[in-house]
Amino acid sequence: MNYNILIGGSAGQGIVTLSQLLSKILKRKGYHIFLNKDYMSRIRGGHNFIQIRFGTEQIFSHSPFIDLIIALDKNTVEIHKEKLNENGKIICDESIDVSSDNLFKLPLKEIAKEVGNSKVFGTAAIGAVLKLFSIPLKDINKIFDEFFDSDLSNKNYQALIRGYELINNHFEYVEPQDKNHIMINGNQAVALGALAAGVSFYSAYPMTPSTGIMTYLAHKEEEAGIVVEQAEDEIAAINMAIGASFAGVRAMTGTSGGGFSLMTESLGLAGITETPLVVIDVQRPGPATGLPTRTEQSDLSFVLTASHGEIPRMVISLRSPADAFYQTARALNIAEKYQVLVILLSDQYLADYVQTIEPFDFKKITIERGIADASSVKENEDYKRYKLTETGVSPRLIPGQIENKTVLADSDEHNECGHITESAEVRTNMMEKRMKKQELLKEEIQEPEYLGAESPDILLVGWGSTYGPIKEAVERLNSENIKVGALIFGDVWPLPKESLEKYAKKVKTIVNIEQNYTGQLAKLIRQETGIKCDKSILKYDGRQINFYEIYSKIKSEVL
């Protein structure tokens, strides 16, 4: 059982604060939460909205159906009222000049004035919301004490009670399941994964929607003893991270598509110098500036080969906040174990949606640095940074750590010592050494997650953040006895093939679901396996596909 509340208004009206407070209250009450943001790239005006789904079981995606609208302006009512469920309601301040059947006009601003702070009108609205859902006020003052100083906490509480008294119960009460969840978004989960896995240096240049990662890490800088540096541009950001990694710390950088484009030459630098590096691309719709605050999965084809020349790499797409946490830590280990570039793909939807999930298990996180010691080089020999080995991975020494041994890395083609060479033979050996690691990475890959009916007729394939919407669509279709299953890829390069080949043999129809125009996963699958997707559900309007769109398209176009 779950409900969906939409809070809408123009930028600067306070919908973020209101939604934070409301989601925190609901979460603390013991409900599961799924909060997603739809906002414009502007600081004032326009139309923004946030949706909070809450209920008794874990929620994996946003819903297009609304139970309650909190409208901070007239626009919100007009844009969203069509999506209200039959029993749905709208609340807004009495001063807003709008009318609709199921609308409660409340004296929220008046209450705020009487309480003595015009900003608490949103809290009065929260009071009314809680009453509509028959949720008791018990313990909410404690949350206010955490959010505000004592005077403001009191005023908020007064406003909450006054709002509560304005209205009658309306929705059926659902008992919360008081569980010990955490409520976190994708960017924060990446940052926490990086922290746990021992990232000591993060350099980046602000770019929506990736900035949240840097912001969270910056808040923990002193407590964790790490350094977060705002670079002068993305080229500096990635080169600083490469320098720091070369010098021996776990380093990472992150950006969105535009910044990633600027980094491409340096991806090759990490590749040829065999410097471990994790780069996260939090995608937004491109090309160029595109839609800065919206979502898309259109960088997959690009990141698979980004950089001139050929280098080994691993590409992992993140499917949920929980996945983001564990996969970031895994990426950091893989980068160091094989001395390769690992690219993480997220997007605005995942970066910003907030979900309640099981607390992270920090005992599951390991740190494998793969750094060699003095025993890897003989006393009277020069250290060879690019020593040819069976696996292609050379013992990696850290500069300055071993007396009389120096480490030389080079972006030119080089010999085993790191010196420039144009020898055809050495070039061939070095290319093979590096590309061997691409083969080795296949040992690390994880199969996509399978969801749905045991022997499906229709197989959906997707990757990354569409995990939640696809999961919910599959559940709905399965509940109507439609035999659908889905493979949601996390690792995309090297592409895991086993499950795909197994299911492809059995099903009648394969449908790729992606947030891009060209069907980039389908292309990759065809390239790597020869398997052709029969149908595509593609969306590139900057808004995340929801379960109902998938459900309806399967019924209308696939069945």
Next chain:
Amino acid sequence: MTTDINLFNSMDENAWCPGCGNFGILNALKEALSELDLKPHEVLITSGIGQAAKLPHYINVNGFNGLHGRAVPPAVGAKIANKNLKVIVNTGDGDSYGEGGNHIIHNIRRNIDITHFVHDNQIYGLTKGQGSPTTAKGQKTTLQLEGVKVDPFNPISFAISLGCSFVARAFSGDKEHLVYVMKEAIKHKGYALVDILQPCVSFNKVNTYRWYKERVYKLDKNYDCTNKEEAFKKAFEWGDEGIPIGIIYKEKKSTYIDRTPQLNSKPPLINREWKPVYAEKFMEDFI
């Protein structure tokens, strides 16, 4: 105490032209490191791409020969990772002032403790003689057949105006003086920029050994390098009126590391003690 200078010798075959000004810089650098009693493993030299940028191959210290224009950011990352490393950038004028111009601006602002030696031959050497940011206006090159149309970049006045805490100029043909300037720059706490005039025997037929020799003069013993106004005057002296060499401007300033509590008075970042469970407490932010 000095380090045996032979420890800095590299076995790599040198690809510079005979008579290249880079040799003077390389030899002076070895001498400076040796006289400062630095050991090869304590030093990291980063470079970009160009003839000058090949220097890390010709000296036995740690080296990171990165991308064209990107010599500085890896140096910054490495210094943050391990503040005990002596980090030096050796790269060309095209690399430093052209392709990598943005990085100089912002690392002067960071005042991070690295030394930046610009091998300024006033030309693009490796790519065969195109104009560089410091090529004189009007000078004919392999590309600018009618002469360079744009004004030259003045690294000295630029650095002083940004508040660079150490700004110097030296000449690859005066080794003793160059060693002195290098030592001061390496010892300096903060971002030290040294523009080293260096003839390119193959592609710059104007700024030859002789051209420089006839013009450079050492700053007077009484010259006060902490006086910004005087420094600006010196920064604009160029050409036939004489080219001052020496420490032109110097200022005491806190460095990036001083300003960063996680680095200052802490062991270097590479020695940071960390276990994944240490981050468990951060989950409190999400309850």
